[in-house]
Amino acid sequence: MSDGQHDGTGQVGIDELLERVRSGYERLGPDEAKAAAAEGALLVDIRYAELRARDGLIPGALVVERNELEWRLDPQGSHRAAEAVSHALQVVVICNEGYASSLAVESLHRLGLHRATDLVGGFQAWRAAGLPVDV
Incomplete structure (x- = not known):
């Protein structure tokens, strides 16, 4: 394993997987997410x-x-949230620190939600930016 992540079997480590996933879309910072x-x-x-x-x-x-997530945001799904009205909907996925959300976005892209993205740094970045939080 010359790069520390790829072992020659076609398997990748989580860091490489995140890099690959994130290369397919533009992530948003806290202010951009608020504006979106x-x-x-x-x-x-x-x-x-x-x-x-x-x-x-x-x-x-x-x-x-x-x-x-996939069941609630699939516009064609029987268990969809009322907000999941179209594959054209822009979705910004937010996890705690911006890692799990990237993997979730890949799954949403596979469902046809191609405008899905996530928040760099997650909720913690939102809060650190001084943006509104209900406690």
Whole structure:
């Protein structure tokens, strides 16, 4: 394993996987995510309940547990959220620090939600930027 991540079997480490996934779309910073929401993008908080209870919520964000994300955002799905109206919807996925959200975006892209992106640094970056949080 010359690069420390690829072992010659076609398998990659998580760092390389994240790099590959993220190369397929533009991620947003906190201010860009806030501006996108003001223009109609759907902010989706996938953090688990303990983190939301500890740190608070982004006002207006749709809370969807990560394990339900695809079912709730598929515009054709029988379990979709009311907000999941179109494959053209811009979705900004937010996890705690911006890692799990990148993998979630790849899954949403596979569902045809090609405008899906995520927040660099996640909820923690949003809060550090001084953006609104309901506690």
